[in-house]
Amino acid sequence: MLTLDTRGNRPLYHQIMETLRREIADGALPAGTRLPSSRQLARDLRVSRVTVVTAYAELEAEGVIESRAGSGAFVLPPWQPPQLARQDGEAAGDDLPVWQRRLSNEIDPTREAMLAHVLRGPLTADAIAFAWGAGDPRLIPLAEFRRALSDALDRDGAAALGPEGGSGYLPLRYWLAGYLRQNGIDVTSDDVLITAGTQQTIMLVAETLLRPGDAVVVESPTWPGALEAFAAVGARVSGIPLDKEGMQLDPLVAALEQERPRLIYTVPTFQNPTGTVMSARRRRALCELAERFGVPILEDDHVREVRFGQPIPPPLAAFDRHGDVIHAGGFTKSLIPTLRIGYVVARGPLREALIARKRATDLFGSALMQRALTAFLESGAVARHWRRVSRVYGRRHTTMLRALERHLPPGSRWSGVSGGLVLWVRVPEGISVAALHEAALAAGVGFACGAAFFAEPADQPYLRLNFAAVDEAEIERGVATLGRVMQDQFAHRGLDPPLFSRGAIR
Secondary structure: OOOOOOOOOOOHHHHHHHHHHHHHHHOOOOOOOEOOOHHHHHHHHOOOHHHHHHHHHHHHHOOOEEEEOOOEEEEOOOOOOOOOOOOOOOOOOOOOOHHHHHHHOOOOHHHHHHHHHHOOOOOOOOOEEOOOOOOOHHHOOHHHHHHHHHHHHHHHHHHHHOEEOOOOOHHHHHHHHHHHHHOOOOOOHHHEEEEOOHHHHHHHHHHHHOOOOOEEEEEEOOOHHHHHHHHHOOOEEEEEEEEOOEEOHHHHHHHHHHHOOOEEEEOOOOOOOOOOOOOHHHHHHHHHHHHHHOOOEEEEOOOOOOEOOOOOOOOHHHHOOOOOEEEEEEOOOOOOHHHOOEEEEOOHHHHHHHHHHHHHHHOOEEHHHHHHHHHHHHOOHHHHHHHHHHHHHHHHHHHHHHHHHHHOOOOOEEOOOOEOOEEEEEOOOOOOHHHHHHHHHHOOEEOEEHHHHOOOOOOOOEEEEEOOOOOHHHHHHHHHHHHHHHHHHHHHOOOOOOOOOOEOOO
16 A cells, blocks of 8 residues: 655655555566556545646656556556567677668778777776877866966857857967968968867868778878778778888879879878878978879878977978968867867868868857967967976986886887877787787786778787876886786797897887
């Protein structure tokens, strides 16, 4: 018999529902049981009939009971999700519709797994985050950015909480145009389009310029996010090897002649993942080839501001005299990852096409974040931040180089960098990077597997290590763990480490 607390604060119909749910769950009211009519139950409980009708209606909406016209309310069996029919011998997933199974063939599992691991961030408790692709969030000037947020709200009020459509917030574009002119690019605020980060820029350009079957020339290795964007539009990727000056010219010319690509994608400054800086001579030659073959270049200038070594050349766009370079940058790597604000320099019909595609993708950007970033930039705080992280990352870079020399087995190869966030390491023969990754994760160290940075992944003998996001003690401990796991691989396979020395990649 139901009892109600008429002096409590809980609504009576809630009490009826909870009691019936409990009795159904306990088996006191099994499936198929006919419940008292609303009139009868209201009389028994001395409540209004509306109270009981409301409780029954809520339970029916939850799928607990069912009302049958002329018969009353009945308890339903517990709901079970439908099971798709499966033929004998079929594995899980084989019973999916054809259009679902077709999608699995378009996803690169190696690249997807790596990107998922990279995007976990650097502050996870279970691993030293050599896999992370940006800087150390602990160095973000929180007080100054909080002040910039407050300034944006105080100055613009409700306007800061609405959409920021079109090409983006004009004062932000004005600041960026001035900054880009300081780097040698001939640009006005009208040429700058604000995006949701460099990754979105790459996708927008790919969707605008490429069609299924078109060829794209990239460095090999290169940023996996770009490879994903080009794959998403059905483009064919042609990889060009790198040397110490950047993308090699002879293979590039051969690809331009044979493939007739519709786009060249390059990361000329602190290339991801190798850290290579394209020489000024190579940049000039690349722009000349773009004009000669009539092919645009997408320049990904993602982390120019973090540098601690020798001077670097101006952006590739500064060498462009014919409008062939599409210059893209952002603040994910060098400032605050979650801002998700980038920019692209685009003129003419390309600019309007990118604006239209961006609108189709996300309708508009965040007015608040664009205004807050503008206040932060105009205050001079960003210049101080860039100087600070360049010093800190420079020290961490040195620490990692020394740790690699101490702990990695002979046959390992790497090169120091003059800026950016990552090092590219070649492991000795006999080491499986895929197996190394699993063992290192189990030992509390993450890194980015080299296979994901190639157009046709295999168990490549490379790994990418982020030295910027972890402190010196973590670097020492993490590299020591990697070295120990590598030695364990040699021992497990009954191999001796190679006899040749460690050092720079040749």
